[in-house]
Amino acid sequence: MAQFMSLGDAVAALVRDGDTVAVEGFTHLIPHAAAHEVIRQGRRDLTLVRMTPDIVYDQMIGMGCAAKLVFSWGGNPGVGSLHRFRDAVQNGWPRPLAIEEHxxxxxxxxxxxxAAGLPFAMFRGYLGVDLPAVNPNIRRVTCPFTGEALAAVPALRPDVAIVHALKADRAGNVLIEGILGVQKEVVLAASRALVTVEEIVDDLGPRSPNAVVLPGWTIAAIALVPGGAHPSYAHGYYRRDNAFYLGWDDIARDRASFTAWMKTNVLEAGPDAFAAHRRRLAVAA
Amino acid sequence: MTSADTTLAYTATEMMTVVSARALTSADVCFVGIGLPSAACNLARLTHAPDITLIYESGTIATRPSVLPLSIGDGELCDTALTTVSVPEMFRYWLQGGRITVGFLPGAQIDRFANLNTTVIGPYDRPITRLPGSGGAPEIMTHCGEIFVTMPQSRRSFVDKLDFVTTFGHGQGGDHRARLGIRTKGPTRLITDLCVFEPDPETKEMTVTSIHPGIDRDQIRDATGWPVRFAERVAETAPPTDVELETLRDLHARTRRAHAADT
Known part of the structure; x- marks a missing residue:
């Protein structure tokens, strides 16, 4: 059953040095506040897994949390490069970063x-491309019925999944609406799940019977962090801070300006700082 | 379109976007890449293709954004969509399931068979420039009925040999797609700021079939890193109409206001 904890206690309890950690959110519901807490607590040698290692992993990689990155698209969406990710891959700063690319x-x-408890995933893909030549985890299986060769990759089973969601009820059941990404899959695939939420309510409220609800018994810890997705967003609460994504390009381009920004806004700040972003970007009710 | 429809001056990028938009119809179900394709697809929807179904890989189906999204997952896309599905569902049922008629991709490095590199410049293990990587492109390219690519043309991006094949277009040409068991058409149009390329029916080499007004063949040769081929009959692209330009400019102006509003 999900435990309600402060963000600091939740990260301390669930995330260990050397863990495989998947911080997910496909543009929407990216748990930035939780990632900042991992950075503040100085976790090291993490294998970071994420489809789109955007600003959130640029920050974790630039602060030296990661030994390895498993990913499929590493950019600042609509803006350009991730400068800290590039610096780590091209120059080994602040430490070398192994990559497994998909x-x-x-x-x-x-x-x-x-999530389905299978050892590998199978799909029709990776045809004619170079990635299988540099990633030994991309292989082929033959369909026993048709003989078709299909792509196979190992299942992702992170030690810890960290996601943001809209709200939890007092039993720890969590509601996700809007762009779903892989939030449900990563929580069900992981050994332990940490979920940050915008609010904790008595009742999840009117919703479709098919709404995405993660039962409390699938989650290890829930932390209340209003605004905790910023500069990502929470559907119905606040908008994506596109100006921040544009501005990140300059902040992250240079090691010194990046380090200074992280000191002021992460190392010397706390999760409470996120509430102001939520107020500034609030969606009209 | 007649010359009377065009009285406004326009930029090369506007020309490219308008020509890209014209490639789409109301009957299309289109998987939209971010950047230039997104502008083109929404221009099509706001002009001649009001019933086009636009799909972004964040899972938003039949979305009708009033401003262009900065990312593939801006809230605007979900708020205006018919429905929003998870990312695994998007890639499995909708893309791999063969429900999408056309994919519209931006480029990075491209070769004469419209293979794309968005992974690295230089060796993979010691890249000179690390690019974002694959994203959805490899499977978009093989699963959509056909593919349009749009990108500005230069020798830096139109290269004789890719450093890395991220996304398989026509491979080595000819029947290479069919030999890999791929049943879709692959890249059928490459739209640049200078011209339009289409694959030669036999060799599948991307060949110039239409040249934008005011551009000559030498400009195209100078901006292409391989000996560029021209089709037997090359058309002149019709310039953007005032309606197309005004619609596009309004869209960009609304987008700029929306993205700057939060600073």
């Missing part, structure tokens, strides 16, 4: 396979 279809299928 395409989106592979990662999405690998999370679904992890």
């Amino acid at each position: 395409a989106h279809a592979a990662m999405a299928n690998a999370y679904a396979a992890g």
Whole structure:
């Protein structure tokens, strides 16, 4: 059953040095506040898994949390490069970063396979491309019925999944609406799940019977962090801070400006700082 | 279109976007890449293809954004969509399931058979420039009925040999797609700021079939890193109409206001 904890206690309890950690959210519901807490607590040698290692992993990689990255698209969406990711891959700063690279279809299928308890994911893909030559985890299986050769990748089974969601009720059941990404799959694929939420309510409220609800018994810890997805967003609460994504390009381009920004806004700040972003970007009720 | 429809001056990028938009119809179910394709697909929807189904890989189906999204998952896409599915469902049922008629991709490095590199410049293990990687492109390219690519043309991006094949277009040409068991058409149009390429029916080499007004063949040769081929009959692309330009400019102006609003 999900335990309600402060974000600091939840990260301390669930995330260990050397863990495989998947911080997910496909543009929407990216748990930035939780990632900042991992950075503040100085976790090291993590294998970070994420389809789109955007700003959130640029920050974790630039602060030296990661030994390895498993990913399928590493950019600042609509803006350009991830400068800290590039610096780590090209120059080993602040430490060398091993990479295991996939395409989106592979990662999405690998999370679904992890949630389904399967050892690998199978799909039609990776045809004619160079990635299988540099990633030994991309292989082929033959369909026993048709003989078709299909792509296979290992299931993703992270030690820890970290996601943001809209709200939890007092029993720890969590509601996700809007762009779903792989939030459900990564929580069900992981050994332990940490979920940050915008609010905790008595009742999840009116919703479709098919709404995405993660039962409390699938989650290890829930932390209340209003605004905790910023500069990503929470459907119905606040908008994506596109100006921040545009501005990140300058902040992250240079090691010194990046380090200074992280000191002020992460190392010397706390999860409470996120509430102001939520107020500034609030969606009209 | 007649010359009377065009009175406004326009940029090369506007020309490219308008020609890209014209490639789409109301009957299309289109998987939209971010950047230039997104502008083109929404221009099509706001002009001649009001019933086009636009799909972004974040899972938003039949979305009708009033401003262009910065990312493939802006809230605007979900708010205006018919329905929003998970990312595994998007890639498995909708893309791999063969429900999408056309994929519209942006480029990075491209070769004469419209294979794409968005992974690395230089060796994979020691890249000179690390690019974002595959994203959805490899499977978009093989699963959509056909593919349009749009990108500005230069020797830096139109290269004789890719450093890395991220996304398989026509491979080595000819029947290479069929030999790999791929049943879709692959890249059928490459739209640049200078011209339009289409694959030669036999060799599948991307061949110039239409040249934009005011551009000559030498400009195209100078901006292409392989000996570029021209079709037997090369058309002149019709310039953007005032309606197309005004619709596109309004869209960009709304987008700029929306993205700057939060600073």
